Amino acid sequence: MTTENDEPRDEGEAGTAPLPFKYRYKYLHKYGDESPRGEDGETEGKDDDKKDGDSDDKDVKDKDKDKDKDKDKDKDKDGKDKDKDKDKDDPKARRKKVIVLSVIAAVFLLAGLAWLLLYIFVFSQRETTDDAYVKGDMVTISSRIAGTVIEVGVEETERVHQGQVLIKLDPVDARVSLMNAEGQLAQAVREAQAKMQQANQADAAIPQRRAQYEQARDDYNRRHPLLERRAVSAEEVDTGKRQMQQAKAALDAAEREAAAAHAQVDGTTVENYPAVIQARSQFRNAWVNNGRNAIVSPIEGYAARRQVQVGQRIQPGQDLLTVVPLSDLWVDANFKETQLEHIRIGQPVKLTTDMYSDVEYHGKIVGLNAGTGSAFSLLPAENATGNWIKVVQRLPVRVAIDAEDLRKHPLRIGLSTDVNVDTHDRDGRVLSDTVRSKPLASTTVYEQEMGEADQHAEEIIRANTVDATPKPVPARHGS
Template sequence: MTSAPKTEPVRAFEAAPSEPRPDGTPAEAPAQPPKTSGRRRTILVGALAVALAGAAVWGYHYWTVGRFQVSTDNAYVGADISIIAPKVSGYIASVPLVANSHVNAGDLLVKLDDRDYRVAVQQAKAKVDTQDTTIVRLGKQVEAQLASIEQAQAQLQSAIADEARTAADFTRTSKLATNAFASQQSLDTARADRDKAIAATASARAAVSSAQANLEVLKAEKAEAESTRKELVAALEKAQLDLDATELRAPYSGIIGNKAVEVGDYVTAGKRLAALVPDNGSYVDANFKETQLRGIKPGQKVELTLDTDPDHPVIGTVDSIAPAAGQVFSLLPPENATGNFTKIVQRVPVRVRVPTAELERGHFRPGLSVIATVDTRSGAETSRTAEAR
C-alpha cells in the first residue's frame, strides 16, 4: 500500500502564488510583513531616557528652588506721580514745559498772567503803610496824653495847696470874728474862698482821672491798630503767595507727561495741567493671592521681569505688605453678608523696591506689567531683625 507524499504546511504569512490578471497584466507581489526596526527601539529608549533625566532635573530644581518661589503676573510698575495744577485762576501767559521732557527741581513749568495779582500786592502794601502811619500817630497821642496827665496832676497839687491855704485863712478869720476883731464880711469872704478851693481841688482830681482814662483809650486804640496791622500783613502775605503761585515750578526732578495746557487757556485752581513722574521714585506693586502670602516677608529678594524686556530680569527687594486686601480699599467694597456668597481668592498688594541703578536706566515706567517671583528663602536675617524690633 502506497502512502501519500508528505507536503509541508503553508506558513500563514506566505501568500498564494500570484496568477496573471484576466487582462494579461502581471499581478502585484504579495505584501511582506512589517519588521521591528532596531533604530526605532533606540529612539524610544533615548527619548525615555531624556524624559526621565528632564523629570529628575525638574524634580531636583523644584525640591531645592521651585518650592520656595512664589510668583505672580498680576504686578505693575507704580510711582508717586505729582499732578501739576495751579493754586490760583487766570490766563496762561507762557508754557516752558515740553511733553515727555526731563525737568530739574525748581524749573519753571507754567506761568500765569500775574498783573491782577501784582496790583493786589501793591494794594496790600499800601494798606499796611497806612496802618503803620496810624500806629505812629496814636503813639504820639499817647505821649501827648501822658503830658496832659502830668499837667493835670500839677494842677491838682496847686488846688490842694489853695484849699489848705483858704482853710487856714477861714479858721483865723473865724476866730477873729468871734472876738470881734474881724468883720462878718471878712468871714464870709474867707468861707467863700475856702469852698472855692475845695471845688477846685475836686475839679483837678476829676481832670486827672479824665486824662488817665483818655490815656487808656488811646492805648486801646493803638493796640487795635496794631492788631489790624497784623491782619493787613497777613493779607499782604496772602497776596504775595497768590502772586508767587502764578509761577508753577517742578517740585523735584522728573519727566513731564500728560501735558494738557497751552498759552491763552483760562485755568481755575486745581485744574490738571500736566503730570510729573519722578526720576528714581518707581516701585512695583505685586498683587499676590492670599494663599501665597504665608512665606513672604520684607527683605526677601524678588525677581522682576518686565514684559518690555523679558530677557533681563532685575532683582528687587520686598519693601512692605499692604495691611488689607485690595478690595477693602475699593470705592465700593463687596458686602459678603447679603445675598448668595461665592468665595473668591483675594489679592494683597506687596510693595517691591527696585534698585536705584535699574531705575536710572529708565526701564521701569509706571503702568508697565511685571512678573514678580519672590524667593522665600532669602531675607531671613532681615526678617528676624524686623521681628525683633
C-alpha cells in the same frame, strides 16, 4: 461531481491514463495547459459550462484570491518567525537591544530625578506672577488762584526741574492787590507810631493836671482858716474849694486817658503791633498770590498729561499738568492668596519687563498691602449673597527696584513685569513694625515765596518808621 475529477492523476499510477478534468478553466488557471480529454470529458465540460455559466468563473476567482492572501500571510509569518529565530539565535543583537532599552530607561529616570530635585530646591522656593505693574508718584500740578493762562512753558515727555516755571497767569489783578496791601501796611505802621505817641502825650498831661490840682488845693487850704477870722469871704473859700475839686477831676481824667492809651501800645513795638501784623499778613497773601501767577514744579521729573492751553481761564485746584519722577518707581505684584504663605518683607526679587526683554532688574519686598484690590474698590463685592461664587483674590505686594538698575534702564508707569520672589529665607516679617522718621517727600519751593514776602514787608516797615523822640525847643535870643 467527485474528488477524482478535481485533481489530475499522474500517468504512472497503475498505468492508467489521466481522467478528464471536469472544470476546464480551473485546470487552466492551476496548471497552465490542457490535458487530453476524451469525448465524454468534452461533452461533460461543455454541458457544465453551459449550465454553470459565469457563476463558476466568479467562484473560482474568489477562491484563488483567498488562497493568494493566505499564502502572503504565511510568508509574512514565516519571515517574522525567521527573524525571531535569528534574534534568539544572535546574542549580540539581543545584548544591543537590552543596552538601548536600559539607556532610554536611565535617561527618563535621570530626567525625572532632575525635575524632582529642581522642584524641591528651586521651584518650591520661588513664587512668580505676571500680574505685576510698574507704579510711581504722579504729582498733579494745579493753580492756587484763579486766572487766565498767558504762557505754557513745558510739553509732555520733557524734563522738568524743581522750581521751574511751568505755567504763567495774567498778573494784572494780583499786582493791583499787592499795591493795595503795601499801602495798608505802611498806613498801619504809621498808625501804630501815632498810638504810641498818644500814650506818651497822655503821660505828659498827667503832671500838668497834678500841678493844677496841687495849686488849687494849696489855695483852698490857705483861705479856709481865714474864714473864721473873717479875713476872706465865704464865697471866695467856696470858689477855691470848687477849683480844687475840678483840678482833682482833671487829674483823674488824665490818668485814665494815659492808662487807655498805654493799653493799646504797652508790650508791643511797631513790628508786632496788632494792626501792623494784620496788614502784614494781608501783604504776604497779596505777595504770594502775585508770585502764584507763575506755577512752578515742586519736584524733579518728566511732564505728562498736559491739559492746559494758552488763553484758558482756570480755577483753583483745577488739574493742569502731571509731573512724574521716574527716578523713584516701584512694582505692585498681585500675588494670589495661595502664594502668600512664604512671602516675607526683605526677600530678594528678580524682575523682567517686556520693554527690556534681556534685562533683569533686582529688588526686594518692602511690604504687603493691607487689603486686596476688591476690598478697596469703589464697589466692593457682596460675598454674603446667596449666589456667591468663590474667586481667588490677589493681594498687592510692593517691590522696591534697585536705583542703579533703574538709572541704567529707565521704566515707565504702567508697564507690565514678571516677578520672581526668592522665598528661601522665611524668617522675615509679614507686617511692618517700623514708623517712618522722615517725610516720604518734601519740597522747599513754596518756602522761598514766604521768605521773599517777609523780607519785602520788613523793608516797608522800616521805610515808614519815623523817629518820635521829642526835640528840644531852642531858646530865644535875649530872653
